[in-house]
Amino acid sequence: MDSKSSAPKRSLSVFALIMITTGIITSIHGAPSMAEYGFSLIFIYLLVAIVFLLPSALISAELATGWAEDGGVYVWVKTAFGERLGFVAVWQQWIENVIWFPSILTVMVLAATYGFFPELADNRWFIFVAINGVFWSITITNLFGMKTSGIVAEVCTIFGRIIPILFIFGLALYHVSKGNPSNIDFTWDEFVPDFGNTQMLSFIVGAFLTFAGIEASASNAASARNPRKNYPIAIISSAGIALVLVTLIALAIAIVIPQQNINLAAGIMQAISVLLDEIGGGAFVGVVGLVIALGMLGEVNNWVPAPTRGLLIAGRDGALPAFWHKENKFFAHQRILILQALIVTAISTMYLIMDDVQDAFWLMNVVPTMLYIVMYMLMFAAAVRLRYSHADVPRRYQVPFGKFGIWALAILGSSAGLVALVFGFIPTEHVKDDDRITYIATVAVGFIVFTLLPFVIYSVRRPSWRTLVDDPTGGSNSGDPSSDRTADADS
Numbered sequence: 483m484d485s486k487s488s489a490p491k492r493s494l495s496v497f498a499l500i501m502i503t504t505g506i507i508t509s510i511h512g513a514p515s516m517a518e519y520g521f522s523l524i525f526i527y528l529l530v531a532i533v534f535l536l537p538s539a540l541i542s543a544e545l546a547t548g549w550a551e552d553g554g555v556y557v558w559v560k561t562a563f564g565e566r567l568g569f570v571a572v573w574q575q576w577i578e579n580v581i582w583f584p585s586i587l588t589v590m591v592l593a594a595t596y597g598f599f600p601e602l603a604d605n606r607w608f609i610f611v612a613i614n615g616v617f618w619s620i621t622i623t624n625l626f627g628m629k630t631s632g633i634v635a636e637v638c639t640i641f642g643r644i645i646p647i648l649f650i651f652g653l654a655l656y657h658v659s660k661g662n663p664s665n666i667d668f669t670w671d672e673f674v675p676d677f678g679n680t681q682m683l684s685f686i687v688g689a690f691l692t693f694a695g696i697e698a699s700a701s702n703a704a705s706a707r708n709p710r711k712n713y714p715i716a717i718i719s720s721a722g723i724a725l726v727l728v729t730l731i732a733l734a735i736a737i738v739i740p741q742q743n744i745n746l747a748a749g750i751m752q753a754i755s756v757l758l759d760e761i762g763g764g765a766f767v768g769v770v771g772l773v774i775a776l777g778m779l780g781e782v783n784n785w786v787p788a789p790t791r792g793l794l795i796a797g798r799d800g801a802l803p804a805f806w807h808k809e810n811k812f813f814a815h816q817r818i819l820i821l822q823a824l825i826v827t828a829i830s831t832m833y834l835i836m837d838d839v840q841d842a843f844w845l846m847n848v849v850p851t852m853l854y855i856v857m858y859m860l861m862f863a864a865a866v867r868l869r870y871s872h873a874d875v876p877r878r879y880q881v882p883f884g885k886f887g888i889w890a891l892a893i894l895g896s897s898a899g900l901v902a903l904v905f906g907f908i909p910t911e912h913v914k915d916d917d918r919i920t921y922i923a924t925v926a927v928g929f930i931v932f933t934l935l936p937f938v939i940y941s942v943r944r945p946s947w948r949t950l951v952d953d954p955t956g957g958s959n960s961g962d963p964s965s966d967r968t969a970d971a972d973s
Contacts, residue, residue, distance in 0.1 A: 495707065499716035500723070505639035506695050507535070508724040510647065510731050511589035511778065512688040512847060514749025517735035518911075519685065520666035522675035524729055526689050530898070531725050535693040537895030538858055539717040540881050541865045541888070542697035547713075547878035548868070553795035555697055555861055560799075561872065562864035566940050569801040571864075573936035574857035575697075576789040578850035580822055581932075582691070583785075584830040585846040586778060587613035588747050594775035596751035597768025603748040606833040614827050616779070617786075621823040624787050625814050642777025644723075646770065647731045650750075653757035654734035660760070664737045684848065684908045690899075691851040692728050693721075697861065698788050713879050746840045746912070750774065790818045798949040801940055807949050840912050841921070849928040852906045855899040856933060862892035 516523045545558045553560075555575055560568025591612040595602050602608045658664050666672065677683065696717075735744065735753040745752055751774075755767050794815045797806050810816045832842040868875070869888050881887045906929075909921045 496712045496716055496719075499713065500720045501639045503696070503716055503720035504723045504727075505643065505781065506698055506784065507693050507720065508639070508643055508727050509586070509692050509695075509781065510643070510728060510750065510774075511586045512692050513728060513732040514735055514744050514746050514752075515685045515688045515844070515847070515910075516692075516728070516732040517739070517744055517749060518741055519675055520736050520741065521668055521672040521733075523732050523736065525673055525675060526686055527692075527725055527729050527732075530686070530689040530693060531721060533894055533898035534690055534858075534902075535696065535721050535725075537862070537891035537898075538694075539696045539721060540714070541862060541891055541895070543713050543717060543879050544877050544881050544888075545861070545865055545868070546697075548872075548875050554792045555857060556792040556796045558868070559860050559864045560796075562867040563860075565796075565799055565801065566937070567860060569796045569799075569940050570933075570936045571857050571860040572789070572792040572796050573939075574853045574860075574933070576793045576822075577932050577935075578853040578857070579785055579789050580825050580850075581829055581846055581853070581928075582850040583617060583782065583826050584613055584832075585747075585843055586782060587616055588843055589750065590775045590778040590782070591616065592748045593751050593771040593778065595771070596748060596755065597766075597771045600748075600751075600755070603745060603751075604839050606839055609747075609839065610830055610833045613830055617782075617826050618823055620779075620783050620786050621819050624783070624819055625810065625816050626812050642773065642780055643727060646774055646777065647727045649770075650754060650757065651730040651734045653761070654737045654753070657738060657757055657760060662760075665740050666733075666736045680908055683905045684844075684910045687848050687851050687902050687906045690855065690902045691847060693724065694851070694854050694858075695785075697858075698785075747843045786822070787814070787819065790815055790822060793818060797947070800943050800945070800948040801936075803944075803947050804949060838912070838914075841917070844910060844912065845921075845924060845928070848906045849925060849932075852903055852925075852929050853932055855902055859896050859899050862896050866892050 516526065519526060542555075546554075549557050549561060554572070556568045556572035558568075559571040588609055591609065592603050595612075731750065734757075735749050738753045738756045739749060743752075751767070751771055754770050754774075755764070758764050758767050758770065793802070794807065794809075796802065797818075806815075806817050806821075808815070808817055829846065832845065833839060836842040836845075865881075866888055869885055881891060883890070907922055907925055909918045913921045
């Protein structure tokens, strides 16, 4: 088949790019925590979008169109700084997802069951069993190599995100128009958050997690029609859509539910229940919850295999033993996927160990966000380095304003990330005074251990861990470190 006939199969329209990217970065499970800020949540979301989402989107677009081969952030950081830091970057991207999965699955299962059994929102055993049942089911499905196409992504984004959020916010406006009091004040004084309230600063970290993941969409830039023009349009449009959607759902919760009554895991369904009861539609709470749950199920399904792919590529470069390189006949890296599910199960035991479900839920949001920020800072630094060390590599899209532009965005995104890291150690107001030291210690231990672990793993690597050829069976072609492909980039 000639290139002309095959080109359409490799092309993505602007609309498809917008829907795919919007679906990736629009995560609503953190909306209840942002609702705690009331009207000022708009200010925070807008600020984080400017200082973090925009830099990460444009920089990852340049990297993806310059280095479009399999591996994503691992390839970018490895090319700039060597295999060691490349492995650290992809590890952070992977492990943050593993820790994050239980929290979004919690919101999903509570959304699906809230209309039928609202009392389950604080039942730790139900949450533990349900999220593990769902995650293992998704993992098993992915072992058969299922992929989500652009069309499926468009449908999930429209019907699982955009329509439900607009519907919920519309009900919130109706709620206010009927003379019901709003639980937030729409005034300028309330628009700017009180940064002196240290107990609220930790929730800002949740806004970073809401917009994280843009680098996964950047891999689509190389398949875009006229990426130099269309990909920036798609990025800016999807960022704007995501910003509006998460703002509307958080505002709806803040309007309807008093701050002190917001449940971090079930806040979305709390608001939906109140709003539907008001119009006599209480019987449909379960239906709406199922629709929202299905949207989240699609989001989780997209993320289950994505970061593990980069980990597999790093493993074949020698960062992981050959045992983890194996793929099955469906080209699914089954051993890493199963390991991931086992770790999710282990982490979700926090619900059984900790006294407060909401504390456990928030820890599974804040720690992965901090780990993800480390990855982004490595990615920002790699983009700057590659502008100098690999200036001759053609990029179908480049950050505007040359080296000044790449430096400015990298500094802006890294500075914002450092601030978020500091905020992550601050206990929220939900943490009891007696538990504040324990909270800080838990965050610190989780952040330090998971950040240092890839350095430890890499330090004990062996030449036999390398795979010469991308052999799906991971078998006889492993172990010879002599080829150019397996030359150690750190030497």
